[in-house]
Structure formats: structure tokens, C-alpha cells
Amino acid sequence: MSDLDQLRTDLLAAVDSAEGLDALDAVRVQALGKSGTVTGLLKTLGGMSPEQRQSEGPRIQGLREAVADAIATRRDALERAALDARLASETLDMTLPVDAVAAGGVHPVSQVMDELAEIFADLGFAVATGPEIEDDWHNFTALNIPETHPARAMHDTFYLAGDHERPMVLRTHTSPVQIRAMKAAGGTQPVRIIAPGRTYRSDSDATHTPMFHQVEGLVIDKGITLGHLKWTLETFLKAFFERDDIVLRLRPSYFPFTEPSAEVDVGYTVINGKRVIGGDPSQGEGGWMEVLGSGMVHRKVIAAGGYDPDQWQGFAFGCGIDRLAMLKYGMDDLRAFFDGDLRWLKHYGFGALDVPTLSGGVGA
Ligand code: DAH
DSSP states (O other): OOHHHHHHHHHHHHHHHOOSHHHHHHHHHHHHSTTOHHHHHHHHGGGSOHHHHHHHHHHHHHHHHHHHHHHHHHHHHHHHHHHHHHHHHOOOOTTSOOOOOOOOEEOHHHHHHHHHHHHHHHTTOEEOOOOSEEEHHHHTGGGTOOTTOHHHHHTTOOEESOOSSSOEEEOSSSTHHHHHHHHHHTTTSOEEEEEEEEEEOSOOBTTBOSEEEEEEEEEEESSOOHHHHHHHHHHHHHHHHTOSOOOEEEEEEEETTEEEEEEEEEEEEEETTEEEESSOTTSTTOEEEEEEEEEEEOHHHHHHTTOOTTTOEEEEEEEEHHHHHHHHHOOOOGGGGGSOOHHHHHHHOEETTSOOSOTTOTTO
């Protein structure tokens, strides 16, 4: 056997007996690498006579190709064997139960805020916001609650340490957003907004928490009357409680920022010992429940918002969101809303992907 044939036999045997990809690569380097045996032979071609090169060239090239082909074939076989081994050892049982994944939920307050935005969007209202750390002017003075006014004491305000020129408070209601929305509209265009958000008062019992939620409503336009207010509230409450037989009662009241002012009650009936909003409140154990405050925007408030009160009128209302949620979804302790107890949230919360309850919208 010539040296070349011997080399071919040795190399092909080494390729075939390589037990893994690393061993195979070592054989490749040894034969075809920069200083490999076959590479060395190829280099000798340059120093040969033309005749010798013609006879030796094809043999050496043939050797190189044979070794390269053998390596490629062996690599395929080794890779397939590795894959087979993995497939045999890793099994996946598609019938096993899936581990439970804790899914987040929507808090009833967020749900009600979404419902409010949806209902009032149908009536042409935009959603407005204002700061929770509010200055005393927006929270009180601009709303016709001057410094000496008893309503300031009534609000159990959280005051913030700050400068005397511009005292700051945690807003006690969402009404300051009325002023901000009017200012933003520039005194020349109608305003139609709701402003849901957090509000604060130093108060705590089963129906009061220091932080709670309100929604403010404001319409400023020309020729606005109490009739517009009543229709809007009726339409809103019917859509919110998803009942057509909601009856409202407007009771004369007093708020510094409205004149005249009215507290609004909704009729309830008693079914299986539970109060249910809607139905005829004069029947059986039925009665009235207060749900919001409202009125025609006071001239001074219209002026503080930058509008001419001789030309523009408006109505406003303010309503506790937590209370709306309690009435609609049946919770009875407000404090539980903000305890962050997962059992409560699981029970009263809404699935993030649930279809909104108000699929019909207003007037559907
Ligand atoms: N801001 C009042 C409160 O927190 C609620 C309210 C009453 C808002 C009458 C209004 C309104 O806009 O017109 O008690």
C-alpha cells in the first residue's frame, strides 16, 4: 500500500471511530487544519515538476475530498444520534394539569370609573383630571367657599405644610377640577366633562375612609337649565344601574358652588330583605337613598372659571364612586375597599378581560 493509501485508510478509520463531535473536530484539524497532514501534502504540489503534479495532484485532492466527505457524513450521524437521545430522555405529558397562574383583577372602583367614562362618553362628556395635592384657591375659594366659610371646617381638610401665600391641601372633593376645566377651555367654549378621582378627608368609619373617590360632572354652555341636569342624571343612573325603572327625587339643598342646589335621591325597593335600586319606592319597604349633590353652577364659580356669567350657565354634580360601587355590586363595608385583601378582591374584583357589563351603552 502506498503511503497515500495508508494515510487515507488511517484517516477514514479515525473519522468513523470518532465518538463525539469534539473528537471528530480533532480529526478534522489533524487532517485538514492549517498544519494538518492532508494540507501538508497539498502544499508539496507547488514544488513538483509538472508531470509529477499531474499524476499526484488528483490523488491528493481525491484524498482531501474523501476525508472531508467522511467528516460531513459522520457529523450528520453524530448530530442525529444526539437529537434522538434528547428526544428519548425529554418527555412532555400534554395531559398533565397546568400550574395555576395568579391572574390580576380589576378593582370595583376602577370598574365603576370605566363604566362612568363609558356612559358619559355616550353623552358627549370628556374625562378631565386635576391634582390631588391642590391649592386652597381651587379647592375652596374659587368654588365660593371663602376663608371664613363654615364649609371649610365641614370638610375635615388635610392641610399640607407649605407657604402662607399659597396654602396646599389634599383635595377634599373633585369640584376643583370644575375650575381647572373651565380655565382650560378658555372662557369661550362650552365645557362638558366628568372628573373621576381620589379625594381626601380626615374621617374614618364603616362608610368613610380618609381616601375615597368621587366623580364630578360639569356642563357649561348657553341656555342650560335645571331640566338638562335632571335628564342627564336620570340617563346616567338608568345606564349605570342597568334599569329603566329608576326614579329620582331632587331635594332642595345647599352647596356654596351651586345655586339652586339639590341633593338627588334614587328610589329603592326591598327584595328578599335586600335594598335594590329601582322600582317604585312607595311600595312595601321601599324608600329613597341619597346618591349625589348637584345644582346650577353659581355665578361666582362661572366667573372664577373665566366665563361671563351673564352669557354662560351650567350645571354640576358630585357623587361618591365607592358608594356607587357598593350600591351596584353589594359590598357593605367601605373600609374593605382599601385593605388590599386578596380574598375580597377575588370575590368583588372583575376579570381584566371580562366584557364590560355595560355592553348596551346609553339609549341602546
Ligand atoms: N363637592 C361636593 C362634596 O364633596 C359634592 C357636590 C355637590 C359637587 C354639588 C357638585 C355639586 O358639583 O354641584 O360634598
